[in-house]
Every structure is written in structure tokens, then in C-alpha cells.
Amino acid sequence: MGETGRFITFEGIDGSGKSTQARALAERLTGAGRExxxxxxxxxxPGAEEIRRLVLEGDPDRWSAETEILLFTAARRDHLEKTIRPALAAGKVVVCDRFADSTRVYQGITRGDLRRVVDALHALMIGREPDLTFVLDMPPGTGLARAKGRGGAEERFEDFGEGMQARMRAGFLDLAAEFPDRCRVVEADRAPAAVAAEIARLAEAELA
Structure with missing residues (x-):
């Protein structure tokens, strides 16, 4: 199945504003006439949403890092088959809040030396990197306070604490340096409108 669309992802620590900025970019691109x-x-x-409930709710020690890698990869494969590939084949822009980089950081770096396992499974079962990735960067304490302030049941990873958030921040910045062709680091500890304006400028340059 050939792909004529473009795949954009948002990454960063919990509370860095990924969902807000992904939605803002999607709305801007839609307003500019893109699908x-x-x-x-x-x-x-549907299948990946069922797995989401398994991995984001419950006790922080509910799953080992190895089990999480398998669960996230299974969810990603279903997401790829049912949503991402069909949209790209139809020439659409896919804007995704997190993708494989999150698994590389959360399970592959911060909870054990499992990066090679993550990459091997990704190559075997996913085989697709984004065309453009925005890494939203902010101090871990600020992000954690924002994330905990949301409330709700999906706080399993936030419950690991600020130390893990600091390790994740370092992990995402390292990934941005590892993949400079697709990653753009954006300072997210400022007004959302200013962050959105910078993201829009970078995205439009990439999609031109």
C-alpha cells in the first residue's frame, strides 16, 4: 500500500502539552485545506484503546517494563493497521499524540536497559518512523504538576514521580539528537499560543 500522506508525532514528558498542541496543529492544517x-x-x-486502559490505569508496578513493551507494540500494530496506514494511503496528514519514541524512552531507557528490545520489536512489527516529530520540552516539575492537576484514572506513569520525569526528559532530548532529520525540540514552558505558532511554522515548512 503506497503512502502519499505525511505522519507527524508529538513527544515529551507528561504534562508538556502534547495533546493540546497536536489538536491545535490538526485544526490549523484542516483550516488550511488539508485532510x-x-x-x-x-x-x-478500538483494539488499541482497550490496551490503553490496561497500561495507563492501576498500580505503578502493575506491569514490568518488558510486559509494557509487548503491550504497547501490540497496541501500536493495531493502530498502524486500522488508522495510520489507511490515512496515509489516502494522502491525509496523520497527527499523533505519542508514537514509538515514547516506548523507546519510557520502557527502553527509564525503566531498564531495554532500548535494543524496543527497537528490535519496532523493526519487526511496525517498521515506520514519523516524517516529523515535535519534542515538547519543559522542566520535569512543571510537567508533573500539570499532569497531576488533570486528575482522572490515567495517572499510572505520573505516579512514578519527578525523578522518572527528569530521566524521561533527558531521554527525549537524547532521541532528538539521535534523529535530527525528523525531530524538532520546542520549548513548551510558555504560553500555549506561542508554542502553537512555532509548531505551525515548522510544520508548514516541512509540508510545503
């Missing part, structure tokens, strides 16, 4: 699919991970398809 856009806004989605998220884990989730984005």
Missing part, C-alpha cells in the same frame, strides 16, 4: 487525522497512543483504534 487530517488526529489520533493518539496508546490508542487510536
Amino acid at each position: 487530517v487525522v488526529l489520533t493518539r497512543e496508546p490508542g487510536g483504534s
